[in-house]
Amino acid sequence: MSGNNSVNIPTAGIGEGEHTLEFYAMDMLSVRGSIRLLNFKRISLDAVAIEFGNPVVVRDGLTFVSSSTPITVSTPYTLLKVQYQIVPAGNTPSDTAWITSTGNSVTFNLQPTLQDGPYTIFYRATSGNKFGSVKSMTVVLDNTxxxxxxxxxxxxxxxxxxxxxxxxxxxxxxxxxxxxxxxxxxxxxx
Known part of the structure; x- marks a missing residue:
């Protein structure tokens, strides 16, 4: 009853995208089971992006937006969700203030009640209790x-x-x- 009853295959070395896994087992008498086939998709929680609609101006290395500028955070994977939070520039994100999307993308605006000035948008992808790396983009709100x-x-x-x-x-x-x-x-x- 001894032998190799399980094998772990780390997915970290497998590239993103569609893959096929073939597997079977053999007993101690060299009796081989049928080859089984399994398809899977390797995804990355770090595949998340931020995009700005119009109006947006990039000048002197700064990205200027107004309260009417649509901001979209998305991941290409439909099974993932995205999270974001907006804080005054120079501050760090709060562990409890993340806003979670209902799908793999979310579009929002900086509220007109915010004062003009620099803000940092922190964002990441999530799957259940797993989180991708936190990314950030600093923008300057200009409603004046x-x-x-x-x-x-x-x-x-x-x-x-x-x-x-x-x-x-x-x-x-x-x-x-x-x-x-x-x-x-x-x-x-x-």
Whole structure:
């Protein structure tokens, strides 16, 4: 009754994807059982990604988003779920504050009640009580529009030699364009 009753095959050395396992057993009298076939899929809990919809701006190495920017965390494996949490930049994730998806992806926005500034999104894949590596992405929330000024006063009298200058500044994602129109005409942009 002695012998090799079990064998452990570590899956760490098997690449991701579809695989076939064939196996059989032989007794002490060299009587061999039938070959059995089993298909399995090797997955990785670290296969998780984050994507940003529009609007999003990458400038000077920073990723700027607004509260209307859709953020999606996903894994390609339908049996896995994803988790995320948003914390002010410089903070670490809480063990108890993870938000878990109902499927293998989740889309969310940074809430408009958050103050403008940098936030870190932590995310990972999960399967039951197993968790992938925690990944992170820092974004800058920018819900504040540019400030605009003009070089003339209301009611100013101008001649052909005068120039109207409109100036816009934005401490977040930057100024994309300045729009203007005269006497209700077509909007022009810089």
């Amino acid at each position: 529009p540019p400030t605009v000024s003009v070089n003339i006063e209301d009611g100013a009298m101008l001649t052909d030699d005068d120039v109207i200058t409109i100036t816009a500044t934005d401490n977040g994602s930057g100024v994309a364009k300045i729009f203007y129109r005269i006497d209700g005409g077509e909007w022009q942009s810089s």
